[in-house]
Amino acid sequence: MAKFNENFLDLKESYLFSEVAKRVAAFHQKCPDRTVIRLGIGDVTLPLGKTVVEAIHTAADEMGRAESFRGYGPEQGYDFLREAIQAHYSTFGVSLDTDEIFVSDGAKSDTGNITDLFSKENTVMIPDPVYPVYVDTNTMNGRNIVFINGTAENDFLPMPDRSVHADIIYICSPNNPTGACYNRTQLREWVDYALENDAVILFDSAYECFISDSDLPHSIYEIDGAEKCAVEFCSLSKTAGFTGTRCGYTVVPKAIRSVTSDGREMSLNRMWNRRQCTKFNGVPYIVQRAAAAVFSEEGMKEARKMIAHYMENARIIADTMKQTGISFTGGINSPYIWFECPFGMNSWEFFDFMLERAGVVGTPGAGFGENGTHWFRLTAFNSKENTVEAMRRFTELLNTDPS
Numbered sequence: 001m002a003k004f005n006e007n008f009l010d011l012k013e014s015y016l017f018s019e020v021a022k023r024v025a026a027f028h029q030k031c032p033d034r035t036v037i038r039l040g041i042g043d044v045t046l047p048l049g050k051t052v053v054e055a056i057h058t059a060a061d062e063m064g065r066a067e068s069f070r071g072y073g074p075e076q077g078y079d080f081l082r083e084a085i086q087a088h089y090s091t092f093g094v095s096l097d098t099d100e101i102f103v104s105d106g107a108k109s110d111t112g113n114i115t116d117l118f119s120k121e122n123t124v125m126i127p128d129p130v131y132p133v134y135v136d137t138n139t140m141n142g143r144n145i146v147f148i149n150g151t152a153e154n155d156f157l158p159m160p161d162r163s164v165h166a167d168i169i170y171i172c173s174p175n176n177p178t179g180a181c182y183n184r185t186q187l188r189e190w191v192d193y194a195l196e197n198d199a200v201i202l203f204d205s206a207y208e209c210f211i212s213d214s215d216l217p218h219s220i221y222e223i224d225g226a227e228k229c230a231v232e233f234c235s236l237s238k239t240a241g242f243t244g245t246r247c248g249y250t251v252v253p254k255a256i257r258s259v260t261s262d263g264r265e266m267s268l269n270r271m272w273n274r275r276q277c278t279k280f281n282g283v284p285y286i287v288q289r290a291a292a293a294v295f296s297e298e299g300m301k302e303a304r305k306m307i308a309h310y311m312e313n314a315r316i317i318a319d320t321m322k323q324t325g326i327s328f329t330g331g332i333n334s335p336y337i338w339f340e341c342p343f344g345m346n347s348w349e350f351f352d353f354m355l356e357r358a359g360v361v362g363t364p365g366a367g368f369g370e371n372g373t374h375w376f377r378l379t380a381f382n383s384k385e386n387t388v389e390a391m392r393r394f395t396e397l398l399n400t401d402p403s
């Protein structure tokens with residue numbers, strides 16, 4: 001009998017969204033006439049922009065003609081898209097070579113797959129709470145994880161502790177689930193810490209496009225020295241509604257190098273290239289044309305319009321938190337609002353309370369780490385009408401007797 005990877009036994013049960021679905025289904029059965037508003041799952045609700053759809057049609061037509069048909073493409077992505085991403089980075093003042101940009105089917109795969117490049121012996125530092133993929137993929141590999149606490153005291157933006165060593169550091173900014181976003185000074189500290197520790201930062205900027213404060217960095221490469229120690233992951237999922245279309249990109253700078261104990265030099269960029277060429281056959285041509293359309297002037301205009309729609313919802317939710325005196329983060333540079341559960345409830349108790357009394361669904365913070373036990377996530381991914389109604393019900397709920 002083959003020996004299975006026993007590290008899988010160390011994974012915590014991933015029941016968050018299935019448990020949410022189960023409880024909502026039970027509620028529907030019990031109260032079929034009540035309307036439920038879902039502000040839980042982090043999936044977009046608006047359709048693809050017109051420019052993107054046109055690009056898909058044009059690319060599909062090309063694929064149907066012998067003279068423009070394409071088979072396997074480059075594993076790293078077509079030049080037309082890598083150049084469009086390079087130009088996007090230049091708008092933040094970041095200069096990249098196109099061979100440092102790798103197109104992928106999304107940030108989830110890449111944040112997980114990158115673990116292939118690192119030794120099992122590395123210590124991995126992961127914020128709590130955070131997007132659960134970082135913890136689960138490193139657990140599958142049997143790596144030692146140290147958690148850094150995001151709490152109300154540090155505005156859910158944990159900073160480096162010089163007394164703790166890490167080899168790999170995950171940073172998600174703007175953060176899922178807390179919506180908190182690191183500023184330049186804070187990222188400077190993380191880059192300094194990584195350089196001092198010969199560590200690599202895995203920087204997830206999947207929500208970069210939601211940053212509205214002009215002084216907040218969109219990319220870790222806006223910090224000098226990051227090109228020597230940081231890999232960056234981004235995605236069109238939330239930027240342009242690509243959650244179902246699937247396209248992301250990962251930047252692996254050529255300056256990230258290491259030397260083995262017997263003096264052999266290794267380049268993370270070359271390793272990632274090799275890994276992708278071995279295990280990945282590229283993103284469909286049609287999808288890459290759609291992605292390139294996002295970076296066109298018209299495509300960006302459409303993406304900004306979608307983001308403005310979601311951010312109006314985020315503002316409505318954040319304003320409700322302020323008016324009701326609830327402690328919260330996010331909602332300004334992020335589609336997520338993370339708040340402390342009222343009435344001293346834990347996050348699953350509050351989930352049931354809000355579902356049963358108000359017919360509003362959110363995501364219990366416990367699903368994102370220990371520090372989320374008494375916190376809750378709402379998302380801006382819905383219509384304005386539903387968001388307004390959900391916040392009306394939420395405000396009313398806070399004025400009821402919870403007993």
Ligand SMILES: Cc1ncc(COP(=O)(O)O)c(C=O)c1O
Binds near residue numbers: 107172175204247
């Ligand atoms: C922080 C973070 N990174 C990555 C992803 C996954 O993005 P993609 O759809 O590109 O796989 C998500 C999706 O919710 C996310 O929240």
